Amino acid sequence: MKLYNAGDKSKAICETCQDMVETTFLYRDVPFDDGTGKVKDILASVCDRCGEVVAIPAQSLPAIRRAREKIEVSLEAQVPASDIEILDAAATRISERASVRHRKFLLAFYVRKMARDPQGAERIKQLFLEAKAAKPKAKVRVPRKRLSFKVSHDFEEEFAAFAKISGLKKTQVLRGVVRDIRSDLVAPEHPASLSQLRELVATMES
Ligand SMILES: [Zn+2]
Known part of the structure; x- marks a missing residue:
C-alpha cells in the first residue's frame, strides 16, 4: 500500500471546487465516519484551491472509524x-x-x-x-x-x-x-x- 507523509502531493476530485484538483497531505481535524464528533490531527488529502479535506488515505482510516466493532x-x-x-x-x-x-x-x-x-x-x-x-x-x-x-x-x-x-x-x-x-x-x-x-x-x- 502507499504510505503518505505530510507535504506529499496528489490529485483528487474536490466536491467543493467541482474539479480535479492538486492536493497536499496535511494534518486536519476530521469528523468520525458516523459524524459524531471529530478526531484531531488526522493526515488527510487537502484541496490546494479551497482548503477542504477531499480524501482520507487508508493509513488514517482506523483512527476515524468510530469503533462500530x-x-x-x-x-x-x-x-x-x-x-x-x-x-x-x-x-x-x-x-x-x-x-x-x-x-x-x-x-x-x-x-x-x-x-x-x-x-x-x-x-x-x-x-x-x-x-x-x-x-x-x-x-x-x-x-x-x-x-x-x-x-x-x-x-x-x-x-x-x-x-x-x-x-x-x-x-x-x-x-x-x-x-x-x-x-x-x-x-x-x-x-x-x-x-x-x-x-x-x-x-x-x-
Ligand atoms: Zn477544492
Missing part, C-alpha cells in the same frame, strides 16, 4: 453441558490461563474459518448432525447450560449470514462448531492448528 451484541444459546466442557478443554490447550473468555475466542476463530470455506455450509450441517447423534454412553442426565457472549456487530452479521446459508439455527451452528473444535483441537494428540491458535491467543493477551 465496539458495539457489542449478545449471542446466546442453550447447549448440553458437554459442549461447554469441549470448549473449555480446547481453551486449556491454547492458553495456560484458560478462562471463560477463551470460549468466545475459539468459537469466533472456528466460525470465521468455516464461514469463509466454500464447503463450510455443507460441513457445518454434517457436524451438527454428528453433534446431535452423539449420546452419552450410559443413560445419565446431561444438563443444558447457557452459552453467552458479547460479540461485535460485524461478527454477529457474519455469524447470522453463515447460519442462513447453512439453513441452521444459530444454536445448531454453535453446536456444529463445537463439534469441529472437538475433532480439530481436543481429540488429536498433536493438533495441526495448535501453534497458530497459541500464537493468536498470546498476541491477544499481550
Whole structure:
C-alpha cells in the first residue's frame, strides 16, 4: 500500500471546487465516519484551491472509524453441558490461563474459518448432525447450560449470514462448531492448528 507523509502531493476530485484538483497531505481535524464528533490531527488529502479535506488515505482510516466493532451484541444459546466442557478443554490447550473468555475466542476463530470455506455450509450441517447423534454412553442426565457472549456487530452479521446459508439455527451452528473444535483441537494428540491458535491467543493477551 502507499504510505503518505505530510507535504506529499496528489490529485483528487474536490466536491467543493467541482474539479480535479492538486492536493497536499496535511494534518486536519476530521469528523468520525458516523459524524459524531471529530478526531484531531488526522493526515488527510487537502484541496490546494479551497482548503477542504477531499480524501482520507487508508493509513488514517482506523483512527476515524468510530469503533462500530465496539458495539457489542449478545449471542446466546442453550447447549448440553458437554459442549461447554469441549470448549473449555480446547481453551486449556491454547492458553495456560484458560478462562471463560477463551470460549468466545475459539468459537469466533472456528466460525470465521468455516464461514469463509466454500464447503463450510455443507460441513457445518454434517457436524451438527454428528453433534446431535452423539449420546452419552450410559443413560445419565446431561444438563443444558447457557452459552453467552458479547460479540461485535460485524461478527454477529457474519455469524447470522453463515447460519442462513447453512439453513441452521444459530444454536445448531454453535453446536456444529463445537463439534469441529472437538475433532480439530481436543481429540488429536498433536493438533495441526495448535501453534497458530497459541500464537493468536498470546498476541491477544499481550
Ligand atoms: Zn477544492
